[in-house]
Amino acid sequence: MSITHCIFDLDGLLLDTESIYTECLQKMLTPYGKNFTTDMKVKMMGKSTLEAGQLLIRELELPMTDDEFLVKSNELYIEAFPDAQLMQGVQRLIEYLAKNNIPIAIATGSDEHLFELKTRNHRELFKLFDPIICTNATEVRKTKPEPDIFLEAARKFKQPPLSMSQCLVFEDAENGVQAALAAEMKVVLVPSLPLAAYSSNLVKQATVVLDKLTNFDPEMFGLPPMPPSSAS
Template sequence: MLCHTQSIHVMGLAISLPLRSFGIGPGKAFWYGQLSGLVEIVAGILGVCFVQLANSLLPFALSFAAGAMLFVVFNEIIPEITSQNRTMSSWWLMGGFTVMMALDVISFDEFIMSVTHCIFDLDGLLLDTESIYTECMQQLCAPYGKNFSTETKLEMMGKSALEAGQILIRELNLPMTDEEFLAKSNELYTQAFPSAELLPGAERLIRHLANYNIPMAIGTGSSHELYTLKISGHRELFKLFDPVICTETKEIRLTKPEPDIFLACAEKFPNPPISMSQCLVFEDGENGVRAALSAGMRVVLVPSLPLSNYDPWILKHVTLKLDSLLKFDPVEFGLPPFDDV
């Protein structure tokens, strides 16, 4: 956006200054320069469409655009302004370029745009369901002499029930169909999940954000049926979330690490964010972190497993790592401070 704004300014100057030198009034010269920039709106829309198809060409195209702007500045603008007041013009020119370069270095999304929306994973982040989930999977695998490993669990996290079952069957070579897995796992879940408790710091953070009208969403790999089962002991608290995006049993499209589920959350907020970088995602799983980063959102990782089990790339690229939600400081992201601090 900064480059686009600069190009409009340069194009406007390139039109207005020559018109003034030919005796056209300042008002007309100004508006002719402004009107010349309107074509960039159309070109910008076409450019967005083109970028989706030509990401690999983008660095070269931006370099060409920057070179064209510099050419206009040095060929047209500098000779025009230095012919009248060389010293003052040079100082203003250097000052303007200094400010421009400083603004280019600063990331607007992170510096100017504070967090306005929060998106939460469910299992292992807000609710202590990971230990329950592990126990259920171990019970399911035990009759076949198989062990439910941490590696398999990490691969399954964030997936739909069907896709998670397919991973489990494939990795452990279980002699069962997808339908048998769904039936057996649902039977175990129905008995175990209603006892799920909130994890430390979850209720405090949720109620704090709600008190300050910070929009909150849930993006979970659980089906709506399982989600309802898991939150059955905390229904009033979870009414504070809108929207709640679940992943239905046989749905593949929205599963993490694809960004779809978090993009759907952002889109369905009553007042959607201006930029995806204004969304802060809270996650405990690798797949969820990858999904949030792919969506262009900031991520707080609160691991439900030892950090040694996580991909080093994940640990490097998350915005923040915390041992517990109790250690989250909302002020770091431009959110209101806790009232009890």
């Protein structure tokens, strides 16, 4: 069955924000003599800001409350996120899908406030997505790796897919791949961390693994061919 709808993660997939998260969280942890490790990052990716903070506080035994984490992290994010740049190949892929009338959605662990900060300098491109589902949406009860956010995105399309298997999810994180598989959707993994940081079993379960979006071949999924371009 061919793909009819596409759903995208945001951080580390459409926008180069994972490096910003790492810098901000390390800046927060340094006064406590703690390091923000790759293992911790893998666990937090795809979670809501609150859930990620609770995980960080618990794992590193930080002397701060959930609210203190939210305030401190938000101060750092407000300064850093508006500078977020598109990942390689994003502009071309999204414009190609929109031109060919392939419905596209975003399902992100960000809340609406952070989503606005991150996309502020790319508003025209992000207008092409409908729906945009953030983790503070009332309908999303559980975050990735649960499938709720992807299922909600599929339901919110103006013309929902006939089957979840007609949805193609683009993800950079383990939690997101697990969520897509649980939703019975196909999934393209574009790792934002070294592949060795991911579970080898989970990598094998992804429909396709790419090193960057510019290598995506839509014809593999029954979509129209993408015109060649010298620009990425």
